[in-house]
Amino acid sequence: MLAILGAVTLWSHTTPFRLADKTLVAWVSPSTLDQRGGSVLTIEHPGGVFDGIVFGELKPATWMAGSDFYHRTAADQSSFPTETAGSVSDVAVAVVYRGRQVEIYRNGRRYAAYAVASPAVFGEDSQVLLGLRHSDAAPADRFFKGSISEARIYSRALTANEVAKLRAHDISDVKPAAWWDFRGGVVKDRIGSFPVTRLEGACRVGAGRLWLDPEGGYLRASMSEASDQPQDVAMAMRNFRERLLKDPYRPGYHFAIPEGVAMPFDPDGAIYWKGRYHLFYIFQDKRGHNWGHVSSTDLFHWRHHPTGLVDGMFSGNCFLNKDGRPTICYHQVGLGDSLAVAQDDELNVWKKLDSNPITPKTEPGDPMHARYRSWDPYCWIENGMYYAIFGGNRPGVVKSPTMAGEWKYVGDLMANAVPGVGIDEDVSCADFFKLGNKRMLLCISHRLGCRYYLGDWKNEQFHPTFHAPMSWVDNSFFAPRSLEDDKGRRIMWSWIFDRPGFGVRSDAGWSGTMSLPRVLSLDKSGGLSIEPPAEIAQLRYNPVSVPTLSVDTGGERTVEGFSGNSLEINAELSSQGAKEYGIEVCCSPDGSEHTRVSYDAEDGKLKVDTTRSSLSDEPKSVEAGPLKLRRGEPLRLRVFVDKSVVEVFANGRQAVMRRIYPTRADSVGVRVFAAGGGATVSKLKAWQMMPSNPY
Numbered sequence: 150m151l152a153i154l155g156a157v158t159l160w161s162h163t164t165p166f167r168l169a170d171k172t173l174v175a176w177v178s179p180s181t182l183d184q185r186g187g188s189v190l191t192i193e194h195p196g197g198v199f200d201g202i203v204f205g206e207l208k209p210a211t212w213m214a215g216s217d218f219y220h221r222t223a224a225d226q227s228s229f230p231t232e233t234a235g236s237v238s239d240v241a242v243a244v245v246y247r248g249r250q251v252e253i254y255r256n257g258r259r260y261a262a263y264a265v266a267s268p269a270v271f272g273e274d275s276q277v278l279l280g281l282r283h284s285d286a287a288p289a290d291r292f293f294k295g296s297i298s299e300a301r302i303y304s305r306a307l308t309a310n311e312v313a314k315l316r317a318h319d320i321s322d323v324k325p326a327a328w329w330d331f332r333g334g335v336v337k338d339r340i341g342s343f344p345v346t347r348l349e350g351a352c353r354v355g356a357g358r359l360w361l362d363p364e365g366g367y368l369r370a371s372m373s374e375a376s377d378q379p380q381d382v383a384m385a386m387r388n389f390r391e392r393l394l395k396d397p398y399r400p401g402y403h404f405a406i407p408e409g410v411a412m413p414f415d416p417d418g419a420i421y422w423k424g425r426y427h428l429f430y431i432f433q434d435k436r437g438h439n440w441g442h443v444s445s446t447d448l449f450h451w452r453h454h455p456t457g458l459v460d461g462m463f464s465g466n467c468f469l470n471k472d473g474r475p476t477i478c479y480h481q482v483g484l485g486d487s488l489a490v491a492q493d494d495e496l497n498v499w500k501k502l503d504s505n506p507i508t509p510k511t512e513p514g515d516p517m518h519a520r521y522r523s524w525d526p527y528c529w530i531e532n533g534m535y536y537a538i539f540g541g542n543r544p545g546v547v548k549s550p551t552m553a554g555e556w557k558y559v560g561d562l563m564a565n566a567v568p569g570v571g572i573d574e575d576v577s578c579a580d581f582f583k584l585g586n587k588r589m590l591l592c593i594s595h596r597l598g599c600r601y602y603l604g605d606w607k608n609e610q611f612h613p614t615f616h617a618p619m620s621w622v623d624n625s626f627f628a629p630r631s632l633e634d635d636k637g638r639r640i641m642w643s644w645i646f647d648r649p650g651f652g653v654r655s656d657a658g659w660s661g662t663m664s665l666p667r668v669l670s671l672d673k674s675g676g677l678s679i680e681p682p683a684e685i686a687q688l689r690y691n692p693v694s695v696p697t698l699s700v701d702t703g704g705e706r707t708v709e710g711f712s713g714n715s716l717e718i719n720a721e722l723s724s725q726g727a728k729e730y731g732i733e734v735c736c737s738p739d740g741s742e743h744t745r746v747s748y749d750a751e752d753g754k755l756k757v758d759t760t761r762s763s764l765s766d767e768p769k770s771v772e773a774g775p776l777k778l779r780r781g782e783p784l785r786l787r788v789f790v791d792k793s794v795v796e797v798f799a800n801g802r803q804a805v806m807r808r809i810y811p812t813r814a815d816s817v818g819v820r821v822f823a824a825g826g827g828a829t830v831s832k833l834k835a836w837q838m839m840p841s842n843p844y
Contacts, residue, residue, distance in 0.1 A: 187293030247306035267652035280367030343370035401840030406661030414661035478528030521545035585671035598624030689836035728825030
């Protein structure tokens with residue numbers, strides 16, 4: 150029997166809080182129908198992963214299921230009905246999450262339905278926001294304007310019939326996991342799942358409603374109050390560290406984020422400065438998008454620096470200005486592309502220029518007006534002039550004789566198209582530098598992932614002659630950034646997704662993994678060479694060499710003497726007629742789980758096949774990068790296995806990457822195989838790899 154007595158707990162949870170399938174419901178009255186992008190009800194992880202009932206963000210006066218970077222949002226909302234409810238009556242909005250299916254209901258009737266690629270899961274570190282889209286949303290259009298009479302969260306997907314029966318202030322047959330109804334001036338969650346509640350801004354509770362201040366009021370509810378007591382902070386840090394160390398999928402020698410869930414996790418601001426490699430990266434907390442900072446002398450053992458670049462920091466690069474000081478060109482959320490100069494040699498203290506932004510101001514009628522986006526900049530010095538690339542579709546170039554001077558548009562970055570990619574393809578996370586006798590534009594398309602152009606810089610434009618991707622089956626290899634070190638090496642990193650399509654293992658409590666550093670150069674023919682840096686050898690231990698192995702057609706052979714999920718394998722293979730041959734890693738004894746690394750001689754491709762990497766329902770695919778072996782040339786593989794990451798380098802001119810999530814603890818074996826003909830493994834040496842991440 151239920152009874153409402155103040156803010157007492159009606160139901161207690163005896164199992165850990167976990168929301169996968171769920172239903173968000175609110176009875177709400179918008180004060181205006183032209184507001185854009187506020188949320189009535191949001192549940193979020195620290196770090197920006199959220200689901201919510203958002204109003205008018207993509208289409209005016211339209212309800213939508215808001216999410217981080219629109220991952221669970223319908224891109225096409227043309228069929229969504231326009232809201233007409235005034236400020237004196239409530240409208241009931243419900244969003245139902247059932248696996249990959251999302252349904253939106255308005256007053257009990259289905260409003261929209263669509264499928265998503267990667268549902269989000271929320272656990273005990275989650276918080277709820279009423280009136281705010283999410284904690285690190287940009288300052289503009291982040292707050293809902295109006296009032297809320299009731300909000301509920303259900304821990305399962307309600308059926309259409311159950312949604313139709315919902316009535317405000319009439320508890321449903323299905324027990325909610327959290328419930329705010331504001332009667333009697335009660336602010337807290339009546340269920341008790343989120344017992345810590347704060348009213349932020351000028352919002353208030355009265356007359357059975359939460360009244361949201363139009364200038365930015367909202368309610369925040371969480372499961373526990375953060376403590377400032379040193380012993381509590383130490384305990385929280387220790388518990389978080391232990392949780393990370395116990396995660397079987399957390400990489401050991403690929404750099405992984407220490408702060409929690411980062412989305413995005415772009416590497417940024419890479420520079421070699423006074424004997425150290427400095428690498429910045431985006432992460433999120435209550436201050437918004439920030440740049441974390443690490444440095445290393447060997448590319449693998451990183452020291453963390455204080456976070457000195459906070460509050461709206463988005464992608465950009467680091468270069469030396471005319472005074473020889475490290476300077477970053479970055480996107481300042483809510484302002485535009487901007488500059489900041491290092492104030493110390495540790496690169497801990499930075500001054501953002503008072504003259505920011507460098508985005509030129511244009512007016513209607515100007516031929517450059519609204520032509521370029523202020524997005525993902527890259528800045529460098531050429532012939533005494535500062536230049537910057539502004540990313541996005543049809544990227545542009547700006548220039549100025551001084552950093553604090555007037556920046557003017559030069560025009561289009563691209564002088565011409567190249568086969569295989571349109572001139573209007575998205576260019577973001579741009580990195581533009583000399584490589585041999587060419588210029589390389591290393592970048593992403595949000596659709597294609599990491600890719601590069603080779604060409605020439607002439608007359609203030611880039612004239613590309615060649616283009617190739619670094620990610621093929623999807624965009625999981627993403628957001629590149631590079632530097633040149635004191636040895637003249639061009640070294641790059643990329644953010645590698647947990648799952649395709651920006652998918653996050655949000656239930657793991659952390660997300661953010663970098664690729665291995667890759668050394669880029671041009672070979673004698675002008676093609677791209679890709680190798681891991683020599684410094685990776687310092688992580689090797691327990692070396693094992695295997696005598697020559699032969700594999701018959703259609704055969705598989707277990708490699709005896711070593712196994713594991715933190716390995717480097719160097720192998721040389723050849724075949725006179727096999728269609729496909731290579732190495733399988735992370736193999737279970739019965740073969741039910743394995744990841745296949747192979748050369749497809751018919752298609753001329755280096756492949757990583759994850760279709761049998763896991764017995765779970767994790768996304769599976771075959772990544773395949775072009776690789777054509779010359780007559781008589783053996784296949785030379787360097788395979789790096791790091792828990793959930795497999796990176797493969799072949800013959801110095803191709804590299805592919807995949808994430809894997811084996812379910813079996815004994816999926817650690819190594820095998821060689823051949824199909825359509827026999828193969829010989831003439832050399833095979835392997836090492837265990839020492840973790841270099843602090844945790």
